[in-house]
Amino acid sequence: MQLVVARIGRAHGIKGEVTVEVRTDEPELRLGPGAVLHTDPASAGPLTIETGRVHSGRLLLRFEGVADRNGAEALRNILLIADIDPEELPDGEDEYYDHQLVDLDVVLADGTEIGVISEISHLPSQDLFIVERPDGSELMIPFVSEIVTEIDLENQRAVIAPPPGLIDDADAVVVSAREAEAEADGPSEAAPADDADAGSGSGADKDAS
Numbered sequence: 001m002q003l004v005v006a007r008i009g010r011a012h013g014i015k016g017e018v019t020v021e022v023r024t025d026e027p028e029l030r031l032g033p034g035a036v037l038h039t040d041p042a043s044a045g046p047l048t049i050e051t052g053r054v055h056s057g058r059l060l061l062r063f064e065g066v067a068d069r070n071g072a073e074a075l076r077n078i079l080l081i082a083d084i085d086p087e088e089l090p091d092g093e094d095e096y097y098d099h100q101l102v103d104l105d106v107v108l109a110d111g112t113e114i115g116v117i118s119e120i121s122h123l124p125s126q127d128l129f130i131v132e133r134p135d136g137s138e139l140m141i142p143f144v145s146e147i148v149t150e151i152d153l154e155n156q157r158a159v160i161a162p163p164p165g166l167i168d169d170a171d172a173v174v175v176s177a178r179e180a181e182a183e184a185d186g187p188s189e190a191a192p193a194d195d196a197d198a199g200s201g202s203g204a205d206k207d208a209s
Helices: 069-073 177-185
Strands: 002-012 017-022 036-040 047-055 058-063 079-083 095-097 105-108 113-122 127-132 138-142 148-152 157-160 203-205
Touching (some): 002 058, 002 069, 113 138
Parallel strands (some): 105 157
Antiparallel strands (some): 002 017, 002 079, 017 058, 036 047, 036 079, 105 113, 127 138
């Protein structure tokens, strides 16, 4: 599976360095010297990172074969894409990549279906699940241990214990959208969530701050 881990910005200096907009929580792993990255557009790559350093809070990279400012400017706005094992988990406890959380069913402890995670919003204070409900409305669930009590990747669900007022229990639907689609299409074996092709490489961290 491939995930976007960075976007190349403007050239820095005259020796081929570029600024980088990082889109991964693990830049030291994905954007270290020697890493070979695919690109979007594909014709620009692959690119091999020669050096990397942090300057004034921004990551600067230099790629093999790019030795001057003109070559660096030619790379501006190109997306850098890494090959990721879809089964790989971040090193930290209670951390997940976005693609592992998107499309999980959100349920209460008693199995009541609330919706499906459609997006992960990374805020400075915490991460949020953007949950699409069966009626098409959206719900924001803070990704904190007091509310998200379990992430069950095997069964493709996130169990929540929402405080009063976070959701309207009267509108909770017992049959998930995924089950409803399965009933409409006829009996079939449940499939895992689709891989996010060239999606964000960011990870979600329970209780992030």
